[in-house]
Amino acid sequence: MTRYILLRDRTRNWRRPRVPLGAGIAPEDADAPADPQIEVAELTPDDLRETAGDRDLLTIQPAMPTRLLTPEPMDELRACDMVPGWGLRATGADWTPMSGAGVRVALLDTGIDAGHPCFAGVEVTARDFAGTGIADANGHGTHVAGTVLGRDQGGTRIGVARGITDLLVGKVLADNGRGRSEDFLNALLWTLQEKAQIVGFALAFDTSAQIETLVEEGYPAMLATAAAVHAYRGNLRICEMLLMMIGGGQVPLMLGAVGNDSLRTIAPEFETGPVAPAAAAGVLAVGACGPGEEGFCPAPFTNAGAAVVAPGVGIISAGPGEGLRPLNGTSMALAHAVGIAALWVEKMRAEKERVTAPMLATRLIRSATYEPLCPGASYIDCGRGLIQAPEGSLD
Template identity: 40%
Template sequence: MLKDTKYVILRSQEILVPTTDNLGVRRGANTFALDPEQMQIEATELSLSERNDLRRDPRTMAIAPAFPLKLIAPVESQDVATPAADSTWGIEAVGATSSPFDGSDITVAVLDTGIDPSHSAFAGVNLVQKNFTTESDNDLDGHGTHCAGTIFGKDVENTRIGVARNVRRALIGKVLGAGGNSSLTIAKAIQWAVNEGAHVISMSLGIDFPGYVRSLTDIQGLAIEPATSIALEGYRANINLFTELSRFVQAQGLFGQGTIIVAASGNESNRPSYEVSVAPPAAGTGVIAVGALQEGSSGFSVASFSNDQVNISAPGVNVISAKVGGGLRSLSGTSMATPHVAGVAALWGQRQLSTTGRVNHQVLMAQLIASGTLDPLAPGYEIDNVGTGMVQAP
């Protein structure tokens, strides 16, 4: 067994149900059945035989090594002294300025570096904060504040930065920071957000595959070849982990308010030299993977850094949003595209809630992905790079 390697275990809980005959008549004592809507998340060191035993247990949904997580860091940043327009270009591009919806009655969750709760962009919003790290509760990095501002921020310095600027309740899970960077952290944070009633979960983070390889070589003392092979096995297991987490979220939605998960595809590509596929957690089945677009003279084009095999795209270059301490800043990355999609998802969720009285996750996912349009894109795009195109508000 590798030294000090923790494994994340997802298990369905057992519940007691009455024993009945084939006519539905109750007979005798209660029996146990699996409840897919109730999931246990654990982390422990496991031997090979223990892992094999768990895999044979019907309650086990996934086992994966606790991979380190990393912020999908912006590729460029600059402060904004004087906004150039009444709305950011991203708000205009996704059609938020012409939508009759504003995110009312929708709860969004932002799993990131936290938030600056004193920023004017979040005035009047009930911020439910939970810290999964060992740092202080608020945002020390600025990434989470910027992402939250794009989703539901109020106007700042007479500039509209938020897609769904009438969201009144937001769940802020601080998952990136000292003591909180692992796939175990994000699994627990997703469970928390679902239990707290999130309709939309936004994540601009990814698995640190090179970091895990380094831990196997530097700490475990393995040569690069076996370390890479072991890391690839763990990478695959973590994709399955996030797929099963998504299924748990969907199962919850069958009996209550639905939740969808939106995640950044990653910034590892370097067009035209090479393209990298979407990374976990966005690579998990059931998670909406977001690519980044930029402005151009002939239409929107794929950002050079944006990973491919995405579901949908959004503005991700020179995105202006909230800055820790007040004011605005401009950042670029798929991290910036993701909150645009999360904000638009809140608008679609509000539309569905107003017409049906509840949010169905399957319908919301279908509406969101189908909203994408290829019309404003510059010639030469590939579907794998843009998905259904630029996300559009209802």
């Protein structure tokens, strides 16, 4: 039997026409709110065909593994070369009057060490979707959260938006960095229901792991590859459908790390595009940059196709116990982007501007600049450029 994800609308307002599953779904009443529901079922081929005949079922897709966007090695950097807070200065977060106060942020990651002193004064609402407890034995989620909003540690500033006091944490990856797509999708639905204004994640639907699993189950390699691609596309579609169903001004700004799969240090052509779910429509994909001799340069590991870039090399943030540690990765860039987005929410509210995901994304993209980037930086690598914190005052 195969594990499937089923998407429904409890209100039954969203229905599908008599066409293939997932095609052309739409609400009968465009103004009525949806109530998405995700189910998981083990189905035989016969079960699948019978279930697919249910008109209340919006789509049914194979579940698949997910993986953490594992931080990149630090071999090329010496500890003495790592400058705390360089990303804050590069984005203007160290001088903006905004702090992110009053903004509700959600992170979908490996959990959090809520007892770390950098989270003092932060109300953390956590939920475990991975089934291993909300504690973060991996450390990735804690590092990301520290960059987003961490309080100063021993005179070292690590947090972009230190005024945030309301943090949602969905643990969607186990301590080994592995998870399941249904856990991510359920966590995403949870953040929508909890009215987060910004949601950040740094994970990928793991096609390679899906292929390996299917081959172990006896699938021919070619069929396993085709089936894994089908599952990848289907999970991406569910993610997009959830955002579409919530719709209007209720959808938070979705920020996803573009991925660390490129190997440009070996050959310039060893690069690839955004991982899913960062590649989903309605998600702003964030790439990583780092210091270079002539400006900030795209990190050699960052995938192409980001909408914007943010600092992601040698980023010092919350580490094990009460300490700090440096990490490389588009996850670190994603954390900067989440914090910068929170600063923009505060700025827009101060200006009496309605805050919606499209309007917030527009502010982030328009803030981006190529001015501090190295001469070889391109749209393929950096999108609209390096994002910037809002200027001005709160008066």
